[in-house]
Amino acid sequence: xxxxxLLASGSGTNVQAILDAxxxxxxxxxxxxxxxxxxxxAVIQRAHAAGVRCVVIPHRDYGSRAEFEQAMAQxxxxxxxxxxxxxxxMRILSxxxxxxxxxxxxxxxPSLLPAYKxxxxxxxxxxxxxRLHGCxxxxxTPDLDAGAVIAQSVxxxxxxxxxxxxxxxxxxxxxxxxxxxxxWISAGRIxxxxxxxYLDGKELLTPVRFWNHG
Ligand code: GAR
Numbered sequence: 339x340x341x342x343x344l345l346a347s348g349s350g351t352n353v354q355a356i357l358d359a360x361x362x363x364x365x366x367x368x369x370x371x372x373x374x375x376x377x378x379x380a381v382i383q384r385a386h387a388a389g390v391r392c393v394v395i396p397h398r399d400y401g402s403r404a405e406f407e408q409a410m411a412q413x414x415x416x417x418x419x420x421x422x423x424x425x426x427x428m429r430i431l432s433x434x435x436x437x438x439x440x441x442x443x444x445x446x447x448p449s450l451l452p453a454y455k456x457x458x459x460x461x462x463x464x465x466x467x468x469r470l471h472g473c474x475x476x477x478x479t480p481d482l483d484a485g486a487v488i489a490q491s492v493x494x495x496x497x498x499x500x501x502x503x504x505x506x507x508x509x510x511x512x513x514x515x516x517x518x519x520x521x522w523i524s525a526g527r528i529x530x531x532x533x534x535x536y537l538d539g540k541e542l543l544t545p546v547r548f549w550n551h552g
Pocket of ligand 1: 346347348349350351352353425426427428446447448456457473509512
């Protein structure tokens with residue numbers, strides 16, 4: 339079984355969904371622990387409630403990004419992690435850190451990448467007037483939100499929908515998509531080789547897309 343660490347910064351709904359799916363036997367892996375960079379974040383309580391080890395490494399306690407990342411890398415190495423799952427982890431990671439865990443780190447992002455990298459994705463989708471929106475799971479490479487996209491879940495933006503309503507609907511899709519993709523990786527169905535993603539032995543030329551109409 340592969341060994342997984344979850345990295346998070348906030349409310350932790352994605353962490354919760356992955357822990358729940360794991361508890362239900364849907365993810366065949368060992369979830370070794372959760373690393374959180376924000377003291378007091380709600381995700382810490384979620385990890386404790388699930389009986390999963392949680393280490394808080396506050397980035398503010400470190401003089402530089404390199405020192406903060408060194409502290410995280412030390413824990414991840416000690417835990418002998420095969421897969422790092424960024425689940426609402428809101429710190430940009432250096433190229434050095436990313437390369438150290440190349441092909442072993444995935445992220446969820448609330449947009450249909452490559453559209454809307456970065457922050458405030460829902461507001462930007464509404465401001466542009468896009469009809470389609472959703473979330474993406476991608477391998478992490480040194481450029482922000484630019485690694486190969488594994489899967490996306492797509493919804494139709496409703497007329498007059500608020501940013502909060504849209505965010506909530508995208509979050510629902512995230513909570514379905516992330517456990518599913520983590521389970522696929524745990525089962526060896528998805529791998530990242532030579533900077534390319536493969537699904538069931540075939541190069542994944544376009545992301546797997548799940549459509550949610552209505
Ligand atoms: C999620 O919507 C995730 O896609 C987003 O943060 C939220 C975390 O929610 N991540 C990013 O924006 C990364 N750039 P959660 O803490 O409830 O899982």
